[in-house]
Amino acid sequence: MPEFIEPDLIRARFCHALSEMYRDEVPLYGDLVSLVDEINEASCSLANDDQDESADIDHDDHNDHNDHNEHNEHNEHDDHDDHDDQGGRGTGASERRRANADRIQVERHGAIRVGKASELRMLARLFKLMGMVPVGYYDLSTSGLPVHATAFRPVSTRSLARNPFRIFTSLLRLDLIPDISLRGTISSILDARDIFHPDLPRLVIRGEERGGLDANGATLLVQYALQTFRWHEESLVDPQTYDRFKACHPLVADIAAFKGPHINHLTPRVLDIDRAQAGMEARGITPKTLIEGPPKRRCPILLRQTSFKAISERIRFKHTSSISGHRARFGEIESRGVALTPKGHALYTTLMETAARRSREINPTNEAHQALLTDVFRAFPDDWETLRSEGLAYFEYTPTPDSDAMTTKAKSTSSALSIDDLVRCGAVGFSPITYEDFLPASAAGIFQSNLDENARSTGHHEDGGDAEPNVHGSADAHAARKVFEMALGGEVLDYMELYRAQERASIEKVLAAL
Structure with missing residues (x-):
């Protein structure tokens, strides 16, 4: 029986190799990673001295590691990516900090765009061998982009702690191309191309049939997959066809005019994105005007x-x-916070809509935009206990070091203790569950601001003017999702249910133990 390489390790190796390749292809990405490392180190030092507020959920859980050390890429800690916001009331705080530091140092997400169902389906099979499954459905047509998408990522807390690499994968929607003749041209080009190394499908089948890949197979999988994500400067079309694609929408040209779905961007996680925005400008790197989210x-x-x-x-x-x-490939950075419940998401959406309406009245600068958001979001509670008690966000619960004594004392007045009772008496601590997924409006804003034309951010130009999308979304979003899942070869997971299940499992574990 062959010894299989764990999918988590294959994913970590692929993430590392992809980062190295993208650094060679887009040198500014390397500059961006250096900036992020500097900010994270400085943010960690300030947080340890209690001199700074948290800008990322794991703000004080970072320390300095080599970005490309494979030991860090395959973190041996199994702890979840939690922030010990309860001042040590939860157990394993120092272990979580060490695990979080390793995770954040190697954390990346990438993005690619494919043109046809068979490409998406093979990618799904490839990513499954790396421990990544499709989570979430994103209809970007509502923001004027002729694509819909999912994110391939690990889902277990153990795998996320080891390496949370994600790939945001978009599929072209030919039904949103109004020119029937152009639609036929695009279909012919896509039908004729093969974006995969000729040996990759056979390797994927072997991994599926055997239930995994041995060391040689894992190495080949990473090598073959890189060929799909590599930049190819040879276009599949002549200049006139390229111009027709671009006139329809720049994304059409980016997807259909090339040999493969070159990696569109690779994103490190930063602990203070506001400093990163200013830091790019100071280094002569031109940032997009607004921070999304x-x-x-x-x-x-x-x-x-x-x-x-x-x-x-x-x-x-x-x-x-x-x-x-x-012009389509860029460098992105992100900071992540707590996952919100449906109630929290509804409040977030309402406040973002309010901010969008009011944004027409302000100067189109990031400073003015952030000031407006800060004012609008005064209506969104900004302390962990209120977020928890009002059911606005998801949390993971763990016993505190004094849980036995606290529980015994609490049971002297009530035999049936709820999770809220246990939190109030100090027997149980809670930590925010990190949001591992994406926001459709933010994704669209990033895409639009990095296209040659139609630079729109969720309905507005970055200069503050209104923008009318030239590609309109389907009236039946449910039908569009079904079409996407047929192309994918299976259903996408509901990320809300994943967070809900994680919180529920931690509560059940605590109640059983106490």
Whole structure:
């Protein structure tokens, strides 16, 4: 019986190899990683001295490690990525900090765009061998983008702690291309191309049939997968066809005019994204105008993202010596907060809609935008206990060191103790569950701000003006999701249910123990 390599380790190796490749292809990505490392180290020092507020959920859980050390990529800690916000009331605080430091140092997400169902389905099978499954359905057509997407990622707390690498994967929606003739041209080009190494499908089948890959198979899988994600400067089309694609939508050109779905961006996690935004400008790296997502808070929620502007890369057209530039690949950074419940998401959405309406009245600068968000989000509680008690966010519960004594004392007045009773008496601590997924509006804003044209951010130009999308979403989002899942070859998981199950499991474990 062959000895299989764990999917977590294959995923870590692929993440490392992809990061090295992207650093070579887009040198500014390396500059961005250096900036992120500096900010994370400085943020950690300030937090340890109690001189700074948290800008990321794991703000004080970071220390300095080599970004490309494979030991760190395959973190041996099994603790979840939690922030010990209860001042040590939960158990294993120091262990969590060590695990979080390792995780954040190697944490990345990537993004690719594919053109047809068979490409998406093979990617799903490939990623499954790396321990990554499709989580969440994102309809970006509502923001004027002719794609819908999912995120392939690990789902268990153990795998997330080892390496939380994610790939946001978009599929072109030909039904949103209004020109029937152009739609046919795109289909013909996509039907003729094969984005995978010729040996990769056989290797995937072997891994599926045997239930895993041995050392040689794992090495080959990483090598073959890199070929799919590599930049190819040779276009599949002539200049005129490329221009037609781009006139329809820049994403159409990016998806259908090339040999494969080059990695679109690779994103490290930063502990203070506001410093990163300013740091890019100080280093001569042009950032997008606005940081996407909620404002900076004492208790971070969901996801905040920014990026530097897409670089122009040389392309050589088919059947001609003509050379031009293609602008689509960029560098992104993100900070992550607590996962919100449906109630919390509803409040978040309402406040973001309010901010969008009021944004028409302010100067289109990031400073003004963040000030507006901060004002609007005063209506969103900003302390962990209120977020927990009002059911706005998800938390993981653990016994405190004094849990036995506290529980005995509490039971002297009541034999049936709820999780709230145990928290109040000090027997149980709680930690925020990190949001591992994406926000459709933020993803669309990042994409739009890095296209040559149609630079729109959730309905507005970055200069503050209104923008009318030139690609309209389907009236039946449910039907679109079903089409996506048929292309995928299975259903996408509901990330809300994943967070709910994680919280529920921790409560059941605590109640059983106490």
